[in-house]
Amino acid sequence: MNIVDLVEKNARLYPDDIAYVEIRPVTKGRREISWIQFHERTNRLANAFLDMGIKKGQSVMLLGKNSIGWLEAYFAVLKTGAWIVPLNFRFTTDDILYCAAVAEPVAFIFDEIFAGKIETIRQSMGSIQRCFCIDPRPSGELESLEKHLEGGAPDSPELPLGNEEACALYFTSGTTGDPKPVLLAHANLMCVAISEANNNNIKQTDRLLMMPPLYHLAIGHLLGLLVNGGRTVLLTEKITPTYILESMDKERISFLFLLVPWALDLLESLDKGENSIGAYDLSHWRLTVMGAQAIPPSVVHRLKEYFPKIQYSTVYGLSESAGPGLIDLGVENEHKIGAIGKARMLWDARIVDDTGRDVNQGEVGELIVKGNGVMLEYYKNPELTAQSIRKGWLYTGDLARMDDDGFIFLVDRKKDLVISGGENIFPIEVEDTIRQHANVYDVAVIGTPDERLGEIVTAVIQTVSGKTVSSEEINAFCEEKLPRYKRPRSIIFDAVPRSATGKIEKPKLRNKYS
Secondary structure (H helix, E strand, O other): OOHHHHHHHHHHHOOOOEEEEEEEOOOOEEEEEEHHHHHHHHHHHHHHHHHHOOOOOOEEEEEOOOOHHHHHHHHHHHHHOOEEEEEOOOOOHHHHHHHHHHHOOOEEEEOHHHHHHHHHHHHHOOOOOEEEEOOOOOOOOOOEHHHHHOOOOOOOOOOOOOOOOEEEEEEOOOOOOOOOEEEEEHHHHHHHHHHHHHHOOOOOOOEEEEOOOOOOOOHHHHHHHHHHOOEEEEEOOOOOHHHHHHHHHHOOOOEEEEOHHHHHHHHHHHHOOOOOHHHOOOOOOOEEEEOOOOOOHHHHHHHHHHOOOOEEEEEEEEHHHOEEEEEEOOHHHHHHEOEOEEEOOOEEEEEEOOOOOEOOOOOOEEEEEEEOOOOOEEOOOHHHHHHHEEOOEEEEEEEEEEOOOOOEEEEEEHHHOEEEOOEEEOHHHHHHHHOOOOOEEEEEEEEEEEOOOEEEEEEEEEEOOOOOOOHHHHHHHHHOOOOHHHOOOEEEEOOOOEOOOOOEOHHHHHHHHO
8 A cells, every 4th residue: 555545544434424524723714624525635636737737757846835725735746656756835936046947847736826926937947847826715826736637537546556656855954054855765754654543552543633744744643544544634834832722622633743933832821821731622642752852851841731631752863864854762761861762663673883884882983764655855965865875775864873772862963062181072962951050942063163163162042031041150060060171162042943844053053153
């Protein structure tokens, strides 16, 4: 089976159950769609695409914010055998042109709000033959997908889709240069779906609140719900603590995935009394999962203070592994909070030195992984593919260590390591320490040039709104918890930039302060 087979299965077993809900809290909009409706609409769209001449192996770009319409376009393209190419909606026109030059798409699907941006560069994307708008009633002369839904046949396309065949081309965020094209097969997406369903014990009655952008491979959480026919609720337009809690109440959410910034916002709103737990019915909430970066243990412990009965797990994944789930903490291992967990179903993991040999227990090395989710390749980049995949093992670029119980702890990104006076300093350790200060909302640690030491530890600190803290206070705080060589020698008070997936954008900080 593959991902599109799961849609058909759910439409047969749970035809009238709701598959997806779209909530727009600002404009008070709500849309829902059943499994049978979703299956038939994506079939109609897929058959319309095939009638237009979109063929297996061609690529179709998709640019939009989270919506049911986005999901319909995504699954319809998969059903044709063409490659879906989801784009980060924060990409510049230069980024989009770069992606188009690599992917050579024959069609482009986008939200109306991006129509102006696409129009300015459409002539420069010579491979594109058709453009479609996700919005059902777009303005002007935009061609709507809804128009083609009316004429397409409701039956599944009779098209064999091999699990080893390519189906999706994802571009990494591009924070360290041009976005890297990650080519995935049907089997890769199925692997992440199975991993997520198994790790989180997903049942048909579960309801996921999906807030990360769908263009990112955090979509793996949604695919996990697809395995057993669970419901996914898309929170769109704006994500605030109030909207999160309201959505969990009204939609009876059982499964919540949080990025660190959302967790911090939620905690701050509860600390200040802007939201009260007693004002919401959260009785269906059973599980919280966090990921997309190293998770500060202090944040998890604070969440557990407010919500002691909620099960917690940490998940690890990357675009090159088709998304989350390959390493998972597991709700039974809360005593190991701070670790990302162990390799899970369909996956193996090792920690190696620069020669590819396993390091000793407790030593720091590079995390490498092997499993059914490993990408086919970096598309059109055999050199980078050969560097990243060696004898079937994917070299993640993440530094990690393993404790005596086999749990893996992220230490830092290899490229973020600070080398000061010959000493290796891992920013995450310093960040976790500073974040424990009551008036610190967020912190990022980078290396900045120093004539004598090569680099010095620089801490960029964002304080809790309405609170102040001095450099002297931070220095005194660090003196109690860190050896001298790890303490920041430069402290800057500024906003900490994070990507849409919650990762600290350290290249921006290095460009600004180096």
